[in-house]
Structures are given as C-alpha cells and as structure tokens.
Amino acid sequence: MSAFDDVYAGNAKFAKKFGNSGLTGRAARGLAVVTCMDSRIDPLGLLGLKAGDAKILRNAGARVTDDVLRTLVLAVYLLGVERVLVMPHTDCGMTKVTDSDVHGLTQERGVDTRSLEFHTVPDQNEALRHDLLRIRTSPFLPEGMPVAGAIYDVRTGRLAPSLH
Secondary structure (H helix, E strand, C coil): CCCCHHHHHHHHHHHHCCCCCCCCCCCCCCEEEEEECCCCCCHHHHCCCCCCCEEEEEECCCCCCHHHHHHHHHHHHHCCCCEEEEECECCCHHHCCCHHHHHHHHHHCCCCCCCCCCCCCCCHHHHHHHHHHHHHCCCCCCCCCCEEEEEECCCCCCEEECCC
C-alpha cells in the first residue's frame, strides 16, 4: 500500500469526467490571485470563477515573495494576466507564529532552518499593504496594472476589500 493510493484513486475518478482539455493555459479573465495554501480556501469557487479563468499562486500566508513576483512576471507577459488580487485570509496560521517560533520548532526536531525566511505575519493589514506596494512598484510589471487586496473570511466566505 502506498501513502498516495487515495490520491491516485481520486485522480482516476476525476479523469473519467475531465472536460477541460481545450483550455490553453492563459488566464481567460486576465486575473492572477495570490492566496494562502490553506485548504479552506477554494480560490476559483469563492470568486465565481472556473478552471482557466485565473492564475492561482499559493503559499503560506499569501505573501508576495521573490518567487511570487517571478511568477507574476511570467503570468503577465506570457499568460494573459492583466490584474492581480492579493487575498490573505482570517484565522491564518502565519499570523499565529513568528519566524523565530518556527525556527525553534524545527530546531527541536534537529533541523536548522535559520537560512530560511518564513514571512510570518505579525500584522495582517500591514503585510497586505506591504505586498500590494511590492507589486505596484515592481520595475518588472506594467506601471498602473490594477492591483487589489482583500481578506477572505474563512468563517463567512466573504471578502473584505482592502483600502490599501
């Protein structure tokens, strides 16, 4: 038995009904969404989108890291993205720890993670403001490209648009 048998079985079921073979890989609605890896978030569903409509970039805390910027450049210049929504969420685990906490937890298990920056979120509104500014001022992305932020409430399913 493999630790992934359930995943492969789920894929076999999915493939029987698969109907998206005609999608091109471009963002049909011109949208990229930067959101958290939290499994309570269904980015397409909560935004009323379907497969092929948007590029979804996920990481812990919905942070705009160097890799997210790299991916946004590719999405804009190669894949039809014209606007970006940064969408962190309520009850995020990244707001409950610091980088030092994570380093301590891994150290307890004999793993030294001090070379990694985890981009934990002590103040979610400040982190969102910072990340939106990072996209808006990137010399690699089109000037004036629409960029917005909104916090997704995992308890109600609603978005609260940011004023930043």
